[in-house]
């Protein structure tokens with residue numbers, strides 16, 4: 002396990018640290034002369050000379066094999082107010098066979114970069130070589146198992162392995178850099194290069210500086226000129242030779258089974274610790290917790306969402322701002338799917354991650370909470386030069402409240418107070434007064450009446466002082482700022498709090514102003530005018546709109562209503578001075594002449610409110626005109642009725658299903674002469690087997706799906722027992738046969754990755770021929786978190802076997818995984834997509850295969866004993882354009898039985914279902930994998946591990962959500978049809 006003892010160390014350092022208050026340094030240009038578009042100083046990055054907060058979300062293109070859906074996700078990220086997306090690239094996927102790169106079709110990164118550019122997002126490119134990411138091998142390729150020695154250090158064998166990949170991906174990154182008109186602004190070599198091992202597996206305190214040098218050199222040679230960053234697993238000072246040192250943090254932990262109550266206290270030492278390690282670069286968090294991973298048998302992502310939901314975002318994201326984080330990347334903002342065996346054994350098919358954008362691309366409440374925060378920061382430029390000046394020390398009248406004060410040390414005026422429960426896991430609501438520093442001296446707020454500042458349990462708020470909103474000087478606000486814009490000379494200011502709370506804003510003004518409540522109840526507003534300020538207090542309800550003379554418009558709304566506001570352009574340049582209320586999602590806004598054209602998604606009836614300059618004379622939504630009326634406060638309001646047509650979804654239970662036995666191997670006549678012979682007598686693997694020949698799948702090029710082993714023996718006579726030591730990864734299972742006789746199975750459990758089994762033989766007759774057939778799961782290549790580790794080489798197969806009673810003579814062992822192994826046959830769907838079952842080797846999972854000669858049987862009828870069957874059916878979908886209806890395949894799971902299913906949709910492996918382990922029972926299949934306009938082929942393998950057999954309880958296609966709008970036409974991913982596989986067996 003990862004040692005986090007350094008965290009404690011840094012907490013101690015932080016306590017003792019004196020916070021430096023130096024004046025800002027000048028801009029730093031990387032490798033001077035390379036480029037001057039992306040630069041930085043000790044506070045923040047600059048792009049084209051402009052100081053920017055980089056607020057980014059992590060997405061993995063390899064987890065979404067539908068190119069046209071990238072734009073959907075990226076527009077959703079842009080609509081948060083973010084300006085960047087961060088990606089990993091998975092080496093093992095694109096170089097499945099050593100030396101042969103697959104950047105084609107769904108593996109082509111260009112459509113992703115183009116979509117990022119179209120959405121208006123910058124890209125942080127993180128190609129590894131190592132990524133972790135709960136992915137197969139953590140990104141390392143399967144063939145690496147045969148490359149001798151340590152990985153993720155300067156071992157020459159490893160260097161020779163990764164250099165071609167970094168060269169190949171590096172050129173693609175270089176081409177798409179901002180310096181070449183592309184979206185990439187930052188590149189990260191390696192990932193979490195923070196823990197290190199010696200060859201003997203003991204911990205090594207030293208990182209391999211030569212490896213880091215080689216990586217940076219390779220980035221250089223590929224033409225990467227944008228700044229490089231690192232992602233240390235904690236602020237441990239590793240890999241500081243990059244341009245901008247960065248780190249990651251998962252502050253709420255991963256205990257999905259115990260949401261909120263398990264939250265650790267938020268850390269307060271990050272800023273000081275960062276300054277100790279990298280004083281001249283912005284405080285950069287390359288991964289900040291956007292959700293959680295979940296293992297086989299885990300709590301499930303809906304439960305993880307309770308741990309990492311909107312409350313977590315309020316408490317911990319604001320805590321990240323309290324340490325003046327000026328590059329913040331949320332891992333994950335959209336997780337996607339571990340289709341095609343892409344997961345490591347620690348995860349299952351869904352990589353939903355309980356992220357703000359769910360696996361089916363729907364938006365969770367957390368999305369809207371993040372939107373509030375990102376919008377605020379984007380209109381608060383002083384945040385970028387603010388640093389914490391009082392950490393956990395600020396006096397407060399409230400019990401158990403922690404306040405961090407940020408001070409803009411460049412502007413020397415503004416302050417941000419980040420206020421939270423000291424123990425946010427506890428169920429305490431607080432109401433208190435806050436002492437703040439302002440240009441008008443120290444104040445205790447709220448000031449009017451006996452009001453208090455409320456802070457509910459699991460919440461955090463940001464209070465600002467001396468905050469300019471365009472021409473308006475806000476002395477302070479206990480209401481949180483959503484955004485502000487100057488529109489036709491009028492300042493529109495959006496403020497929010499929880500329903501029923503009181504909130505106060507004080508505006509500097511030396512003229513008496515008319516306070517006119519234009520919407521909402523006037524008795525919820527009180528105010529006090531002095532010679533220098535106007536202070537207003539609100540009891541926050543759904544919506545109150547107040548005009549202060551004609552030049553200031555205040556919207557005070559409760560949080561849920563605040564979610565409804567969209568700011569299509571968060572930049573302060575006022576290129577598009579527009580705020581829109583309403584809609585499930587606002588994708589784009591632009592003027593064409595005097596028409597403000599909006600696009601996005603709606604559900605239900607939507608009342609749009611358009612806060613726009615007078616120039617806007619007409620409004621369209623997805624091209625349709627919206628009729629609007631003038632409101633009392635000068636904005637336009639119009640109603641839009643969503644149309645989400647009914648669609649016919651086929652009932653899978655009623656379809657005609659065809660099937661075959663997919664384990665012909667356990668018949669006595671089966672001929673495996675075309676299989677690979679396991680004839681290696683040595684292995685580079687550190688774990689040396691006790692078997693006469695090496696029985697590790699990766700040694701023969703098989704890295705995913707099911708693996709089959711066949712040991713051919715001549716009996717000595719009297720063999721009565723077969724024992725084996727077998728490994729497949731967490732939650733794996735296996736079944737064993739002696740010729741056509743079933744010996745038994747290990748049905749698996751969430752944790753065990755290996756098993757020692759003993760199976761009784763019916764005493765073998767002397768000289769009789771026996772084949773021991775083993776069908777096993779390969780649950781994915783292990784990750785390799787430590788530098789110098791070789792964990793990803795963990796074998797899949799047998800490390801030992803023996804017989805009891807007598808010792809037969811081994812003739813040979815045969816094995817198979819996917820057809821062709823590393824020389825896989827399906828270039829379009831990639832090497833990981835297929836496993837070793839007979840039907841898959843033959844290509845029967847592919848569309849267009851003629852199954853008319855197969856017998857009819859439904860998977861609901863199932864298989865009568867142990868073994869494996871393969872089922873096929875086809876159905877049509879006809880889902881109209883202009884809507885987004887994500888669909889999943891759901892399994893009934895009332896009774897838990899020992900069987901496993903792999904789902905193939907139009908040839909794409911899109912799920913592995915384990916009925917008795919779970920937790921996943923619902924498998925989203927994206928549009929583009931599912932053909933929404935025509936025929937679909939659904940194929941299932943059903944592996945029964947029980948004497949009594951197995952049948953699906955139910956299987957359904959479920960429309961999970963209905964919105965009108967969507968990203969537009971979605972082209973189907975290439976799904977090449979079945980063709981005869983001449984070399985198949």
Ligand code: IPT
Nearest residue numbers: 132133134135192193234251294
């Ligand atoms: C860290 C990794 O950088 C990332 O790839 C992913 O694995 C993530 O966290 C967890 O989902 S690992 C860190 C939590 C030790």
